[in-house]
Amino acid sequence: MPSRMVYLSGEYLAEQEAKISIFDSAVMLGDTVTESTRTFRRRPFKLERHIRRLYKSLKVTRIDPGMSPEQMLRTTLDLLERNFPQHEAVESGDSSEDCWIVHNISRGLSIAGADPTRQQGGATVMIFNQPLDLTSWASFYEHGCHAVTAMSRATPSQSLDARIKNRSRLAYTLAEMEVKLVDPLAQGVIVDIQGNIAENKGGNIFAVSEGVLQTPTSANSLAGLSRETVLELADTLGIPTRQTLLQPYDLYTADELFFTSTPYCIMPATQFNGLPVGDGAVGPITQRLLQAWSELVGVDIVKQARNQLPA
Ligand SMILES: Cc1ncc(COP(=O)(O)O)c(C=O)c1O
Structure with missing residues (x-):
């Protein structure tokens, strides 16, 4: 994937352009919920179920991602399409074609100080695709x-x-x-x-x-x-x-x-x-x-x- 695109809080960016603050609660507090989905023959597997679980995690952690599950689904598919055009389903066995879809959503910019629940602005929504490297499990x-x-x-x-x-x-x-x-x-x-x-x-x-x-x-x-x-x-x-x-x-x-x-x-x-x-x-x-x-x-x-x- 030479020029991979990622999604960061409302924007599709080249991966090198996607930067978050060192004060983000992801970094300051490890205050982030996540999902990992994979594709089979480029089609995401159980993506709706992953997004449902993501929204349960968001609810319990009281993080508002600022977008609905439907918008999250559409954005995820849109990013996948940009990185892995869907037009042809590949033959099974071609491991170079499947990828990971990762969602990381942090509470957002954390105000350093006594109260970790104090935030500035909205959540930081990060989505990326990564080639599926199975080598460490293959044997x-x-x-x-x-x-x-x-x-x-x-x-x-x-x-x-x-x-x-x-x-x-x-x-x-x-x-x-x-x-x-x-x-x-x-x-x-x-x-x-x-x-x-x-x-x-x-x-x-x-x-x-x-x-x-x-x-x-x-x-x-x-x-x-x-x-x-x-x-x-x-x-x-x-x-x-x-x-x-x-x-x-x-x-x-x-x-x-x-x-x-x-x-x-x-x-x-x-x-x-x-x-x-x-x-x-x-x-x-x-x-x-x-x-x-x-x-x-x-x-x-x-x-x-x-x-x-x-x-
Ligand atoms: C702690 C933990 N348990 C179990 C799993 C397996 O979950 P899934 O089958 O949805 O990938 C994961 C996945 O990353 C995990 O992080």
Whole structure:
């Protein structure tokens, strides 16, 4: 994408031209809500659902974006069209054509001083597209990743509701650094203060035990839209599902384990804290779900990621 355009508070600008103040509440306070959507064959996937979740986050955080959900949708599609003209849908497997659509909305210019709720002017609305780089996950579809519990615990929802998709990412980043001390390629499993499995820094967690697909509720994890898609696909495939409390024990003893998130959709895990999950190979339910998702969107998700790896 040579001259990428971005959207900043009412204007479409070349990315180098888009600047925000060092006093923006995004910088001063990490006071920003966010969404990440991806495309499949250039078509945004579940964009309306992402925008609905965005507006829920905005409502709960009392940020007024100064535009309706319909305007946000139109602006998002307009930006996408400027960066990725839609005229031809590309063949599945061409990984260069899909992108990320990111919304970041901060409360706006923060007045430095005693009261962080005092703002000048309206929200800062930022939207950008980015080529979808899947290289760091691509090998996990075949071999599975190593899931490792972080030492730090999840921020309790009583302090910051996990359903608010926000950019205050320090806790997630520190947790991920901890798991990388164990294994540089590990993917973090964050546990809440009661000892229940919560989520990953950017994904939800599923465990398959005796044919039942289980995932934590959104009491301690983001209500992920990939999680929603997996639950929908499981229903279609007749795989029983349960949203429930899970402890590390349930992950140690699971037959299959995987993460879900917008960019990679489903990322299998074949080790948990150094022990094999099930027989140590990517399991059949995980594979069926990946296959069903690929059919749903007309893109071979695994092939698309693999194509990004050096030959
Ligand atoms: C903390 C957290 N949990 C879960 C997810 C997965 O959500 P989704 O499937 O909507 O991408 C994300 C996505 O970025 C996240 O940040």
